[in-house]
Amino acid sequence: MPRRKLNSLKEKNKTNFKSSFNALSFIPRFFKEIWNINKGLFLISAICRLIAALLPVVILWIGKEIVDEILLQIELSNPDYTQLWTYVAVEFGLIILSELFGRAISLTDGLLGDEYNIATSVKIIKKTNQINISQLEDPDYYDKLERARTQTTGRVGLLSNVLAQAQSIITITSLIVGLIYFEPLLIILLVLSIIPAFINEIKFSQQQYSLARSWTSERRELDYLRFIGANNKTAKEIKLFGLTDFVVNRFKNLSNSYYLLNRKLSIRRASLGFLFNVLGTVAYYGAYVFIIFRVLTGVITLGELTFLSGSFNRLMKSLQDFFARFTRISESALYLKDYFDFIDMEVEDQSQETMPLPKSIEIGFEFRNVRFAYPESNSEVLKGVNFTLKAGEKMAFVGQNGAGKTTLIKLMLRFYEPTSGEILLDGININQFNKAEYQEYFGVIFQDFFRYEFTLRENIAIGHIDEVENLEKIKAAAQLSLANEVVGDLEFGYEQQLGRRFSNGVELSGGQWQKVALARAYMKNAKVMILDEPTSALDAKAESEVFTRFIGLTESKTSIIISHRFSTVRQADKIVVLKEGKILEVGTHIELMQNKLLYSELFTLQAEGYK
Numbered sequence: 001m002p003r004r005k006l007n008s009l010k011e012k013n014k015t016n017f018k019s020s021f022n023a024l025s026f027i028p029r030f031f032k033e034i035w036n037i038n039k040g041l042f043l044i045s046a047i048c049r050l051i052a053a054l055l056p057v058v059i060l061w062i063g064k065e066i067v068d069e070i071l072l073q074i075e076l077s078n079p080d081y082t083q084l085w086t087y088v089a090v091e092f093g094l095i096i097l098s099e100l101f102g103r104a105i106s107l108t109d110g111l112l113g114d115e116y117n118i119a120t121s122v123k124i125i126k127k128t129n130q131i132n133i134s135q136l137e138d139p140d141y142y143d144k145l146e147r148a149r150t151q152t153t154g155r156v157g158l159l160s161n162v163l164a165q166a167q168s169i170i171t172i173t174s175l176i177v178g179l180i181y182f183e184p185l186l187i188i189l190l191v192l193s194i195i196p197a198f199i200n201e202i203k204f205s206q207q208q209y210s211l212a213r214s215w216t217s218e219r220r221e222l223d224y225l226r227f228i229g230a231n232n233k234t235a236k237e238i239k240l241f242g243l244t245d246f247v248v249n250r251f252k253n254l255s256n257s258y259y260l261l262n263r264k265l266s267i268r269r270a271s272l273g274f275l276f277n278v279l280g281t282v283a284y285y286g287a288y289v290f291i292i293f294r295v296l297t298g299v300i301t302l303g304e305l306t307f308l309s310g311s312f313n314r315l316m317k318s319l320q321d322f323f324a325r326f327t328r329i330s331e332s333a334l335y336l337k338d339y340f341d342f343i344d345m346e347v348e349d350q351s352q353e354t355m356p357l358p359k360s361i362e363i364g365f366e367f368r369n370v371r372f373a374y375p376e377s378n379s380e381v382l383k384g385v386n387f388t389l390k391a392g393e394k395m396a397f398v399g400q401n402g403a404g405k406t407t408l409i410k411l412m413l414r415f416y417e418p419t420s421g422e423i424l425l426d427g428i429n430i431n432q433f434n435k436a437e438y439q440e441y442f443g444v445i446f447q448d449f450f451r452y453e454f455t456l457r458e459n460i461a462i463g464h465i466d467e468v469e470n471l472e473k474i475k476a477a478a479q480l481s482l483a484n485e486v487v488g489d490l491e492f493g494y495e496q497q498l499g500r501r502f503s504n505g506v507e508l509s510g511g512q513w514q515k516v517a518l519a520r521a522y523m524k525n526a527k528v529m530i531l532d533e534p535t536s537a538l539d540a541k542a543e544s545e546v547f548t549r550f551i552g553l554t555e556s557k558t559s560i561i562i563s564h565r566f567s568t569v570r571q572a573d574k575i576v577v578l579k580e581g582k583i584l585e586v587g588t589h590i591e592l593m594q595n596k597l598l599y600s601e602l603f604t605l606q607a608e609g610y611k
């Protein structure tokens with residue numbers, strides 16, 4: 001396993017110095033986003049930093065004046081300390097001010113960071129909604145989404161780092177001006193001692209980013225293993241099947257290989273970093289000895305010694321911080337690039353001229369020689385499918401697992417495009433309609449419907465979220481799907497929190513969840529209703545009742561139901577039997593029973609099972 005990872009590190013995403021620097025070009029856009037989020041707060045932060053940046057050199061200079069003033073007054077027979085105490089008072093005031101600005105900066109950074117965090121999270125959620133289902137199912141796109149989503153804290157850190165960097169530049173410039181004024185030679189010593197450490201930092205941070213990036217999918221796997229190894233949903237199976245060691249070993253193997261690679265890099269980074277920092281300290285003491293000599297030979301005063309050694313020390317520290325921060329910034333900027341890459345991901349152009357959708361369905365849907373293979377897959381899932389679904393007709397799809405039933409629905413809903421062939425609505429290719437408007441036509445409950453850990457009321461309202469406050473409608477939908485039977489057992493009725501993730505949450509049984517999901521279908525007055533195995537977890541009596549109500553309520557509606565239960569299927573007007581991506585038979589229950597092909601075989605098998 002480790003070998004595979006080492007190779008993958010070499011192969012994947014070899015970012016270099018250039019890409020680190022290139023990523024910095026995203027910073028202006030980043031600041032534009034922050035500026036747009038809260039201009040006032042941003043301005044306050046900038047002003048506080050500007051003032052705070054100039055304070056160190058002013059404080060050092062006052063310190064010099066204090067020392068020189070003390071020395072001057074000591075020499076005098078009739079000393080006057082007014083000036084001295086004024087300097088001390090000013091220094092005291094400045095220190096308090098610097099504390100105040102320091103606090104103001106952390107406060108504004110924190111607030112801006114929070115606002116930015118909220119705004120980007122919202123952006124990511126909205127963008128995810130614009131992206132095609134096919135893109136979301138593609139691992140490469142998913143990795144991008146993952147990096148954009150998980151690096152939010154990194155981007156917030158970037159904000160204060162970049163602002164601190166701007167502040168640092170002003171402080172450094174002011175200290176350099178002071179040093180040049182008294183001892184220009186010291187600058188050269190300073191620069192020489194700091195550059196190697198900077199190059200070292202940049203090189204390693206880039207390598208560490210490269211490693212982290214090339215491990216995006218493995219990190220997803222690690223997250224997944226952590227999830228299945230430690231949560232209440234999988235606990236039953238993990239315990240019963242004794243899977244703990246299996247999950248732990250898999251987790252350990254994967255994380256160890258990352259740990260080893262990262263450790264190697266970190267040790268090299270730390271050792272070289274230490275060596276270069278020692279070089280900095282040597283330079284500092286060299287400068288110190290040099291200044292002491294200058295005082296001893298009477299070239300500079302004791303006050304100037306205080307100022308120079310203070311400035312040199314502060315400057316060295318500031319430069320070290322500056323360079324370390326620079327590498328942190330270029331590292332975070334690479335994550336920023338991931339975020340902007342995701343935000344800039346191309347979405348389908350919705351602005352094209354589209355045909356108006358028919359107000360009501362007159363003719364119906366027609367699948368004409370539809371073939372389809374999932375992206376990145378070589379095998380065709382649908383191999384030339386032809387059928388019509390007339391307006392108002394109730395159709396059932398039947399077929400063994402993997403026959404292509406759900407895929408047909410996904411194509412009808414335009415989650416994917418057929419590889420060839422066409423799907424028509426009232427004679428017009430469904431591609432011609434505005435996608436969002438077209439999808440509004442449908443009320444769909446998928447077999448893998450999501451169990452939202454919201455309240456029961458919200459879970460039902462998901463079907464038409466605008467009606468979330470319309471309890472009457474929600475209750476009516478619950479009655480039709482039998483979800484009202486669930487309500488009686490819940491302490492807080494429709495306001496009951498569902499699922500175990502949050503406090504007071506109650507878990508429902510599989511069948512109860514299905515009744516709740518089914519209620520969603522009744523929330524919307526959709527023109528086409530699609531139920532993809534929505535009743536598999538219901539007991540036989542409940543299913544028959546649910547389906548009779550469904551038929552009754554959707555009498556004038558076009559609908560499709562996918563089910564493996566023939567007692568349900570037989571009630572449909574038309575049954576489509578699929579086998580390995582092809583239509584084997586189409587007809588009513590009676591017609592198909594007379595055909596004596598797959599349908600009658602499966603029906604008889606199931607009927608015998610119930611005897």
Ligand SMILES: Nc1ncnc2c1ncn2[C@@H]1O[C@H](COP(=O)(O)OP(=O)(O)OP(=O)(O)O)[C@@H](O)[C@H]1O
Nearest residue numbers: 137374377381399400401402403404405406407408
């Ligand atoms: N997102 C996907 N990417 C690649 N292949 C997929 C994807 N979804 C489904 N498939 C494949 O397409 C084939 C048909 O799947 P589909 O879900 O349409 O079957 P189904 O008839 O609804 O089956 P079931 O009765 O088990 O629900 C299967 O072989 C499946 O592996």
